[in-house]
Amino acid sequence: MEKTPSCRVETALEILTGKWKPSILLELITHDTLRFSELKRNLPNITQKMLTAQLRELELNDIVHREIYQVVPPRVEYSLTDYGKTLIPVLNAINAWGEKHAEHLVQKERLQTVTPTLSSSTSDSF
Amino acid sequence: MEKTPSCRVETALEILTGKWKPSILLELITHDTLRFSELKRNLPNITQKMLTAQLRELELNDIVHREIYQVVPPRVEYSLTDYGKTLIPVLNAINAWGEKHAEHLVQKERLQTVTPTLSSSTSDSF
DNA sequence: TGGTATAGTATCCTAAACGATACCATGAAG
DNA sequence: CTTCATGGTATCGTTTAGGATACTATACCA
Numbered sequence: 223m224e225k226t227p228s229c230r231v232e233t234a235l236e237i238l239t240g241k242w243k244p245s246i247l248l249e250l251i252t253h254d255t256l257r258f259s260e261l262k263r264n265l266p267n268i269t270q271k272m273l274t275a276q277l278r279e280l281e282l283n284d285i286v287h288r289e290i291y292q293v294v295p296p297r298v299e300y301s302l303t304d305y306g307k308t309l310i311p312v313l314n315a316i317n318a319w320g321e322k323h324a325e326h327l328v329q330k331e332r333l334q335t336v337t338p339t340l341s342s343s344t345s346d347s348f
Numbered sequence: 349m350e351k352t353p354s355c356r357v358e359t360a361l362e363i364l365t366g367k368w369k370p371s372i373l374l375e376l377i378t379h380d381t382l383r384f385s386e387l388k389r390n391l392p393n394i395t396q397k398m399l400t401a402q403l404r405e406l407e408l409n410d411i412v413h414r415e416i417y418q419v420v421p422p423r424v425e426y427s428l429t430d431y432g433k434t435l436i437p438v439l440n441a442i443n444a445w446g447e448k449h450a451e452h453l454v455q456k457e458r459l460q461t462v463t464p465t466l467s468s469s470t471s472d473s474f
Numbered sequence: 475t476g477g478t479a480t481a482g483t484a485t486c487c488t489a490a491a492c493g494a495t496a497c498c499a500t501g502a503a504g
Numbered sequence: 505c506t507t508c509a510t511g512g513t514a515t516c517g518t519t520t521a522g523g524a525t526a527c528t529a530t531a532c533c534a
Contacts, residue, residue: 228371230446231439237449239365241522244357258481269523274482284456294531295480305452308445313357315441319434320356323363326431330410367492384511395493400512420501421510 234312237283242268242276244313247302250286251310255301285309360438363409368394368402370439373428376412377436381427411435 238244242265249256249264256264262273277300280286285306291297302309364370368391375382375390382390388399403426406412411432417423428435 225450227443228374230450231370231374231443232446233449234442234446235361235365235370239361244361245354248354248357259479262481269525270482271484271524272522275522284452290481293480294529295478296482296530298481308448312441312445315438316360317353317357319438320358320360322434323359324351324356326410385509388511395495396512397494397514398492401492416511419510420499421508422500422512424511 237280237285238309238312238316240276240279242272243280246273246276246280247285247306247309247313250300250302250306251313255299258298258300261300280306363406363411364435364438364442366402366405368398369406372399372402372406373411373432373435373439376426376428376432377439381425384424384426387426406432 238247245265245268246261249261253260253264258273258277261277262268262270265273277286277288281288284303287301287303287306289299289301291299364373371391371394372387375387379386379390384399384403387403388394388396391399403412403414407414410429413427413429413432415425415427417425
């Protein structure tokens, strides 16, 4: 009880991180429900092992729901739980900052590539 | 150009993750400016190596500023850059979700500890 | 009888993150 | 001449994350 902010942030980040979790979550946000094979198709470089592992962790944290249909060949569908959907604003905030960061990077590069020769740049005061 | 949301989220998370970065950032948010030794004191289990490494990464990403005073013994002060301060709302969002998550966990545990014997729980319909 | 599709496991290996420990340079104070 | 404080590096070992690959069960379909 009475956890510190740093502890809470770390817990939240643990749930969000892992090489594939953001992509998986964004897939499920935009597609609502996806079969295992559909997720795999949409995440071209993931291995089956990693996809299973990351989904299991998300399931353990009650972020995604796993629905098994007893048919052959197997059909398993993944979707966000209601609780998982509370992550959407967080991911939006992170995504928005990521956008700002991309802009910030090009500005830093612009500053660095000014030095070498007196080239392209137009709006300089001398 | 035209990065995907998943890519931006991953970039942002790369900057935020690392075993000690959240704690370091929160220290700098709440204390404004801290010397190396003060950071180390406030993060009891961090090693010098890790503190240096994580600070260097944050510096590289333009999140923290490193001010060196040429005195002996050395004095080095760390603080958030203006750009680094744009992370504060993001960390707040993550922290808020982390709080919700802690509550969610105790509720799940309450549901699980109902099963074993017919103990404590009061409001069940049979 | 054999191939196909799905949703996985199991095993092994590599690379990266992290941790423990020891060492270093400097100048002031004693 | 020694000691102390600060803010580091350097080196080594362990632990964890992730990747490659092979294998499996099942029922249907040809």
